[in-house]
Amino acid sequence: MKVLQGKKIILGVCGGIAAYKAADLCRLLVKEGAEVQVLMTRAAREFIAPLTFSVLSGRPCLSEMFGEEGVNPLLHIEVAQGADLLLIAPATANIIAKLAWGLADDLLTTTALAVTCPAILAPAMNVNMYNNPAVQENLDILKRRGWGIVEPEEGELACGVKGKGRLASLEKIVAYARKALFPQDLAGKVFLITAGGTREPLDPVRFISNRSSGKMGHALAQAAWERGARVLLVSAAQGIEPPWGVEYYPVETAADMAEKVLSLFPEADVVIKAAAVADFRPAEVAGEKIKKGDYKSFVLTLEPTVDILAELGKSKRHQILVGFAAETREPLNEGALKMKAKNVDLMVVNDVTLEGAGFGSDTNIVTLLRPDGRKEELPRLPKLEVAHRILNAVKELPRFKEKAEILTQKE
Ligand code: CTP
Numbered sequence: 066m067k068v069l070q071g072k073k074i075i076l077g078v079c080g081g082i083a084a085y086k087a088a089d090l091c092r093l094l095v096k097e098g099a100e101v102q103v104l105m106t107r108a109a110r111e112f113i114a115p116l117t118f119s120v121l122s123g124r125p126c127l128s129e130m131f132g133e134e135g136v137n138p139l140l141h142i143e144v145a146q147g148a149d150l151l152l153i154a155p156a157t158a159n160i161i162a163k164l165a166w167g168l169a170d171d172l173l174t175t176t177a178l179a180v181t182c183p184a185i186l187a188p189a190m191n192v193n194m195y196n197n198p199a200v201q202e203n204l205d206i207l208k209r210r211g212w213g214i215v216e217p218e219e220g221e222l223a224c225g226v227k228g229k230g231r232l233a234s235l236e237k238i239v240a241y242a243r244k245a246l247f248p249q250d251l252a253g254k255v256f257l258i259t260a261g262g263t264r265e266p267l268d269p270v271r272f273i274s275n276r277s278s279g280k281m282g283h284a285l286a287q288a289a290w291e292r293g294a295r296v297l298l299v300s301a302a303q304g305i306e307p308p309w310g311v312e313y314y315p316v317e318t319a320a321d322m323a324e325k326v327l328s329l330f331p332e333a334d335v336v337i338k339a340a341a342v343a344d345f346r347p348a349e350v351a352g353e354k355i356k357k358g359d360y361k362s363f364v365l366t367l368e369p370t371v372d373i374l375a376e377l378g379k380s381k382r383h384q385i386l387v388g389f390a391a392e393t394r395e396p397l398n399e400g401a402l403k404m405k406a407k408n409v410d411l412m413v414v415n416d417v418t419l420e421g422a423g424f425g426s427d428t429n430i431v432t433l434l435r436p437d438g439r440k441e442e443l444p445r446l447p448k449l450e451v452a453h454r455i456l457n458a459v460k461e462l463p464r465f466k467e468k469a470e471i472l473t474q475k476e
Contacts, residue, residue, distance in 0.1 A: 066450045068243050068291075070098030075144060075180070077153035077173045078118070079160045080108020082223040083189035083232040087154055088113060090235050091121045094152075097239065102144060104128060104173045106160065130172045141172055145179035150245055153177075154215070155189035155232050158200050164212075165203035183245040185213035187238050192228025215241045240287075240309040249293030250460065256289040257333035258282055259326060259340035259373075261302030263319045267365070268351035276424035277341035279305055281389075281448050285337050286311045288452035297333065299325045301340060319343045319370035326373050330384065335459055337387040338374045339413075346370050378408030385464055387411045387455065393418050400434050410462055411435060413455060421445045433458050 074094055078087040087103075094101050103118035105128040118126035130140060137143065153160060153173070160173070164186075169175040177184065186207070194200060195217060204214055215233045222230050232238075260282020262275040279302020286298040287308035296311040299322055307313040314329075316322045319342045330336065345367035355363075374388050388409040390400040393416070400414030412434040417423035422430040422445070429451045433441040435458075443454055459465055 066288075066447070066453055067098050068246050069094060069239075072099045072149040072246060073147055074099045074101050074242070075148050075151045075176060076101050076103045076118075076122075077151065077156075077160070077177070077186075078103060078105045078109045078113070079153065079155055079157040079173075080106055080111060081155045081157045081189050082112060083155035084109045084112040086232055086235065088117050088121060090154055090238060091118055093235055093239055094242070095122060100124075102127070102148075104144065104176060106171060106173055108157070108159075128172055130175065141175035142179050144172075145176050145181075148180050148182045150182055150242060151177060151180045151184040152186070152238070152242055153184075154187035154238055156186035157188075158190050158194050158197070161186070161188060161200060161203045161207065165206040183213065184211075185215060185241055185245050187215040187233050187241075188217050188230075189232035190217075190230050191222060191224050192226060192230045195228075195230045213241055213245055237309050240291075244291045244293075244310070247291045247293075251289055251456065252293030254294045254334045255297065255332050256286075256294045257297045257299070257326065257329050257336045258286045258289065259322060259336075259338050259342075260286070260298065260300040262341040263301045263322055263343045263370075264303075264317050265319065265343045265346035265370075266317075266350050267347045268353065268355045270354050273343060273345075273347065275341045275343065277391075278302065278425045279340075280425070280427065281429060281451070282337070282339035283308055284448040284452040285339055285455065288449060288456055292453075292456060294335075297329050299329070299340075319346060319373070323371045323373045323376070327376065330377060330380075333384055335385045335387065335465070336377055337455070337459075338377075339389050341389075341391065342373060343370055344372075372407070374409065375407045381408065385410045385459060385462060387413065387459060390414045391417045391423055397432060397434070397440065400432070404434055404436065409436075410464060411455075411458055431455075435462070 101122040103122050103126040115126040163174050169178050215238050218231045219229045220231045221227050261279030262277035264272040264274045266272045286296045290296045290310040298311045299314045301316050314325050348366040348368040386409045390403050392399045396414045396416045400412045404412040413431050415422050415431045421428045428445050429448050430445045431443050
């Protein structure tokens with residue numbers, strides 16, 4: 066989902082060594098379809114040439130209020146008007162202090178006071194500077210005023226010391242930019258999401274699993290976080306990173322997943338069970354590697370695992386349950402049967418035999434089934450877009466709306 070498409074983003078670049086990374090950030094934002102206007106502080110120009118940003122953004126990079134560049138004394142107002150997002154990266158200790166105290170002595174700081182759009186900043190500096198109470202208190206002031214702060218990362222800093230202060234990864238900054246532009250319509254809700262295919266060990270080197278990649282569950286976690294939810298992601302996916310901002314619980318087996326999900330269930334408002342959970346596991350797990358020479362033929366005895374979704378369906382109170390049914394024949398019938406049997410509020414059904422649907426793919430083709438029999442067929446879409454459509458459907462469920470109304474009445 067290209068939420069940055071056509072959005073007007075002011076990218077403020079300040080004078081720290083990480084200023085060179087802002088060039089790549091600018092490129093990423095442009096690639097996502099944003100119209101980027103770069104504003105540099107004077108100090109930033111010591112680190113990287115404005116021409117770099119002019120070329121990457123396709124519009125003149127600005128930094129002076131007066132003089133040749135600033136023939137228009139209302140430049141800061143002009144830039145601020147119509148902006149969808151102000152993003153300052155890297156943000157130095159100096160700019161953080163100026164913003165916290167409302168100083169306005171250059172184009173970036175005057176513009177920052179004039180914008181009415183969401184604003185986020187990504188600090189980058191030496192670890193001691195970052196930990197200095199002056200900087201931390203200024204950041205607190207900005208947080209209270211609604212600024213989004215993309216925390217720096219730990220690591221080796223340009224000054225040679227190790228610690229927290231390195232500019233957050235560009236992917237993370239872009240993720241925060243996306244979040245800042247989404248309506249926070251799931252704020253205050255807790256989403257418990259499962260992902261990936263569980264692995265059931267046979268011996269120390271082998272396991273039984275399935276073709277689930279975890280991409281659909283991770284896309285759901287990303288989408289829910291982007292819309293303001295607190296996200297608890299219980300994932301058995303291998304080889305893919307969890308999205309930013311989620312509380313991540315990696316698990317391996319169906320039993321691990323069951324234990325984690327059941328323990329988190331009471332805090333959840335919505336549970337989305339996108340994981341492909343093994344229905345059976347080896348009845349015995351060998352302590353040593355099973356040697357082929359020891360057997361003429363090998364009969365594996367499997368025992369059932371707990372059906373997590375069915376358990377949740379039995380004990381649910383205020384929670385909304387969303388199940389998945391990945392099928393190879395009669396998907397809608399199978400999905401409807403599972404929805405009833407597991408007491409689910411919304412079923413996401415897909416025929417995994419279709420090209421562009423299901424396992425491993427970056428797209429999916431699903432039908433959403435509701436308990437009242439209504440069904441909504443979605444076209445082939447990127448998994449992140451499918452995720453947003455599923456969340457829209459959750460929001461429209463009468464049980465979700467009823468709960469939201471009760472909460473609003475209480476407030
Ligand atoms: N599920 C679960 N625990 C299990 C098996 C499935 O929570 N042990 C959940 C899945 O996460 C999914 C839904 O139940 O949301 C349907 O899973 P699926 O594998 O399609 O169906 P099963 O109920 O296992 O039935 P079958 O394998 O016979 O199709």
